[in-house]
Amino acid sequence: MVRGYIFACTGASQKECFERKLFGTSKLYGAAAMRVKKNDFLFLLNLNSDLLYGVFKAVTDGRFNIKPEAWNGAYPYQVRVEPIGEIVPLKDAKKLLKKLGVGRFSVMGKATVLKILELYRPSNIPMNEWYRFLTQAEGSASLTVSSEPKSWQLFGQTQKMKEEDVEEVPQLQATTLWDFPRQSYGKTPKGDNKYAGVTPAELIWNLVWRYTEPGELVVDPMCGSGTTLDVCKEEGRKAICYDIAPPASRSDIIQNDARKIPLPDNHVDLVFVDSPYGDNIRYNEHPDCIGKISSEQERFYDELEKVIKECHRILKPGKVLGWLIGDQWVKKEFTPVGFLLYERFLKYFETVDLIMIVRRGQASHTSLWYNRARRFNFYLRGFKYLFIMRKPLLEKKENETPRVINWTYYERNNKKKVD
Numbered sequence: 209m210v211r212g213y214i215f216a217c218t219g220a221s222q223k224e225c226f227e228r229k230l231f232g233t234s235k236l237y238g239a240a241a242m243r244v245k246k247n248d249f250l251f252l253l254n255l256n257s258d259l260l261y262g263v264f265k266a267v268t269d270g271r272f273n274i275k276p277e278a279w280n281g282a283y284p285y286q287v288r289v290e291p292i293g294e295i296v297p298l299k300d301a302k303k304l305l306k307k308l309g310v311g312r313f314s315v316m317g318k319a320t321v322l323k324i325l326e327l328y329r330p331s332n333i334p335m336n337e338w339y340r341f342l343t344q345a346e347g348s349a350s351l352t353v354s355s356e357p358k359s360w361q362l363f364g365q366t367q368k369m370k371e372e373d374v375e376e377v378p379q380l381q382a383t384t385l386w387d388f389p390r391q392s393y394g395k396t397p398k399g400d401n402k403y404a405g406v407t408p409a410e411l412i413w414n415l416v417w418r419y420t421e422p423g424e425l426v427v428d429p430m431c432g433s434g435t436t437l438d439v440c441k442e443e444g445r446k447a448i449c450y451d452i453a454p455p456a457s458r459s460d461i462i463q464n465d466a467r468k469i470p471l472p473d474n475h476v477d478l479v480f481v482d483s484p485y486g487d488n489i490r491y492n493e494h495p496d497c498i499g500k501i502s503s504e505q506e507r508f509y510d511e512l513e514k515v516i517k518e519c520h521r522i523l524k525p526g527k528v529l530g531w532l533i534g535d536q537w538v539k540k541e542f543t544p545v546g547f548l549l550y551e552r553f554l555k556y557f558e559t560v561d562l563i564m565i566v567r568r569g570q571a572s573h574t575s576l577w578y579n580r581a582r583r584f585n586f587y588l589r590g591f592k593y594l595f596i597m598r599k600p601l602l603e604k605k606e607n608e609t610p611r612v613i614n615w616t617y618y619e620r621n622n623k624k625k626v627d
């Protein structure tokens with residue numbers, strides 16, 4: 209399989225890339241870099257000089273912190289590399305990558321990689337020979353860089369290539385409004401999109417990448433069809449997932465009541481929970497299923513508080529719990545399930561942030577229900593809350609002085625106001 213990936217550096221960091229024969233990147237591109245496999249073709253884009261150095265070969269898969277001290281820890285998603293032959297810089301690299309539609313958010317497929325390899329081909333060698341050389345050559349131990357940058361414009365047409373086998377990698381969400389039109393992403397399914405109340409896989413992916421590193425432990429005590437388990441497997445995280453009634457098809461999900469999790473204290477790096485929101489969905493017939501209790505009853509929150517307490521106990525201090533929940537409006541009664549549960553979180557956790565998740569795939573999202581909502585003056589549920597809560601590092605200090613913020617005020621035209 210021919211694949212490739214573009215790492216980037218600056219004028220300041222290039223020397224270290226070459227000396228260590230190591231390429232690295234930050235969390236922004238981490239998930240793509242961790243998908244690099246041994247023998248993939250690699251290129252190094254110097255963002256300052258606009259040169260694209262090639263050709264390199266990955267001699268390891270993408271890994272976390274191969275050399276933790278490299279670049280003072282700024283680029284921990286790393287790959288060991290070796291050059292194939294003399295390293296040649298290509299001029300006008302950003303323009304080239306733009307024309308080819310290449311970014312750093314995904315690994316490149318065969319057609320694009322072959323196109324880029326062609327640009328490095330010495331003019332006296334035919335492409336098939338050049339390709340054979342590149343695939344068969346051992347990486348060289350020493351690294352020599354040609355002092356003559358090459359111009360890719362000489363090679364005529366360069367356009368976005370049609371790719372069939374490029375793997376889709378989600379991106380980190382930047383705002384507090386998340387909208388995932390599909391339940392899953394990529395080639396392998398995550399969870400079962402037919403499972404009632406299944407969680408969008410990209411939501412879990414975002415929490416996993418924001419709050420854990422490869423190799424760390426994620427727990428989902430109410431994991432339903434196993435979306436968390438499948439996301440974690442692909443992202444190189446360890447995962448332990450439970451449910452009161454695991455689906456028969458999933459032997460990797462442990463049967464357990466979330467109110468008593470069989471794990472030691474301070475053990476886990478991230479907990480994710482998409483709990484029942486009341487008794488609106490019949491998940492299973494298990495008598496201890498919390499989804500049998502109405503969210504109009506105090507007991508619903510008391511039972512979920514037991515789960516919150518367990519999540520707090522098993523999390524390492526400073527680590528995060530993500531919890532998805534929605535409000536209820538049924539037969540003319542509104543229940544602010546999110547707010548009521550949030551009060552319980554505040555007994556144990558501090559808030560990192562509150563995210564609104566656009567509700568999709570609801571049975572009520574039909575024109576019939578939209579018309580009823582307008583005619584009879586009520587609202588269909590349009591969002592859920594994702595509470596991102598942190599287990600405090602230390603007990604809260606009494607009488608802490610309030611923070612003083614020196615705001616920078618911006619004009620509407622984005623010019624900084626002189627203070």
Ligand SMILES: C[S@@+](CC[C@H](N)C(=O)[O-])C[C@H]1O[C@@H](n2cnc3c(N)ncnc32)[C@H](O)[C@@H]1O
Pocket residue numbers: 399400403404405406407408429430431432433434435436450451452453464465466467482483484491492496497498499
């Ligand atoms: C919204 S679903 C979770 C969906 C899941 N994240 C997925 O993507 O498939 C809620 C789950 O909580 C489980 N559940 C309810 N009460 C439970 C309890 N006491 N202990 C553990 N799991 C429970 C249900 O069986 C159900 O699978």
